[in-house]
Amino acid sequence: MLTLEKLTVQLGENRYCYNLCAGVDRVSAILGKSGSGKSTMLNVIAGFLRSTNGELQWNGQSLLGLPANQRPVTTLFQQHNLFSHLSVEQNIGLGINPQLKLTNEDHSSINRTLDEVGLHGYAKKNASTLSGGEQQRVALARCLLRKQPVLLLDEPFSALDESTRHEMIELTRNVIQEHSLCVVLVTHNSDDAHMLNAQLYELTEGELIKQN
Secondary structure, three states: OEEEEEEEEEEOOEEEEEEEEEOOOEEEEEEOOOOOOHHHHHHHHHOOOOOOEEEEEEOOEEOOOOOHHHOOEEEEEOOOOOOOOOEHHHHHHOOOOOOOOOOHHHHHHHHHHHHHOOOOOOOOOEHHHOOHHHHHHHHHHHHHHOOOOEEEEEOOOOOOOHHHHHHHHHHHHHHHHHHOOEEEEEOOOHHHHHHOOOEEEEEEOOEEEEOO
């Protein structure tokens, strides 16, 4: 269980206070207008921003004292953040070893994960040759290889065309079930949330409100 209790962030004149209980095998979808603080919440959970008050826990253990790279969290962004001059395997491998000193087991793990996201045989392809949907699948594979129980989705489908978007949502739904992930989705599109059978929350005036 991921728990946010009066988790407060002050950014200039904007103050946000988050209360959320997000369980495993379920998507908690955060809806709200642009600038309402949706991505800010994900950045605080991931450790990219510091809170000024409140509590953030995973299974009863506080995460607030942990740096980002030690939190049980990985994030799939709208922008896939791939290096275009590197291969698919190298882009994923950076999440294992920043110097790309990969073992045989690492290579095998990368290939297995690529198979899982529908990219069998793509390991040696250059990232710049991939379509938008393929690049997002690579980014998802990179998240999965980190083997963290909490997956944050920051508008991951909004830049995709309609057909690819539906494919990625279906893939994400299968991955959540297969890996028993706790997922927090930020989106402006309620259809994405409904397709993932998500519990809906509206972020308004800096606070989360659970929807029926």
